[in-house]
């Protein structure tokens with residue numbers, strides 16, 4: 163798969179096993195930042211990162227998901243991807259993270275928009291879900307910016323560190339997306 167440009171300086175591209183060192187270094191450098199909301203972050207060492215990359219390759223080969231690196235000026239600064247694909251229901255969900263110093267420039271929003279375009283355009287899926295903790299304002303802003311609809315709150319569904327976290331569930335239906343999001347007048 164060719165890299166997807168998301169702006170002048172950044173692309174989305176599938177992860178490869180050869181990313182292990184760089185991805186591990188990015189996680190290591192951002193461990194506190196990521197551990198606030200991502201349950202895997204506190205304990206993910208290099209071995210787990212390599213396992214993640216291998217699983218991602220198997221998943222992509224089986225057409226059951228896609229894990230993408232957000233690469234800005236040649237440096238991995240985050241990730242966006244599809245957890246799995248439910249083909250019978252034509253449904254997927256999207257997750258993402260950015261290095262602390264890559265925040266605030268719209269990289270995650272653009273990456274998720276590119277994922278949405280791919281899921282509805284290329285894969286012809288019908289529904290995409292994004293979940294975020296109610297207090298994770300930066301994460302919630304992403305589906306809200308892209309026109310996802312807030313469906314409700316699942317209570318205590320994820321263990322993050324020593325606390326149980328609620329999830330606000332957002333969805334976007336293909337029917338609510340009649341043309342590429344980038345063409346909408348309110349697109350960021």
Ligand SMILES: CC(C)(COP(=O)(O)OP(=O)(O)OC[C@H]1O[C@@H](n2cnc3c(N)ncnc32)[C@H](O)[C@@H]1OP(=O)(O)O)[C@@H](O)C(=O)NCCC(=O)NCCS
Nearest residue numbers: 199258259260265266267268269270271293294300301350
């Ligand atoms: C969630 C996370 C990816 C959000 O990062 P972010 O930088 O706020 O999101 P974006 O990259 O889309 O940037 C949005 C910001 O850039 C600005 N921006 C600039 N150009 C923009 C553009 N073209 N499009 C969208 N936003 C743009 C926005 O106004 C916004 O600024 P603000 O923070 O002052 O409101 C990041 O905080 C993170 O990784 N957190 C830890 C892990 C996590 O919580 N993951 C999600 C779990 S559900």
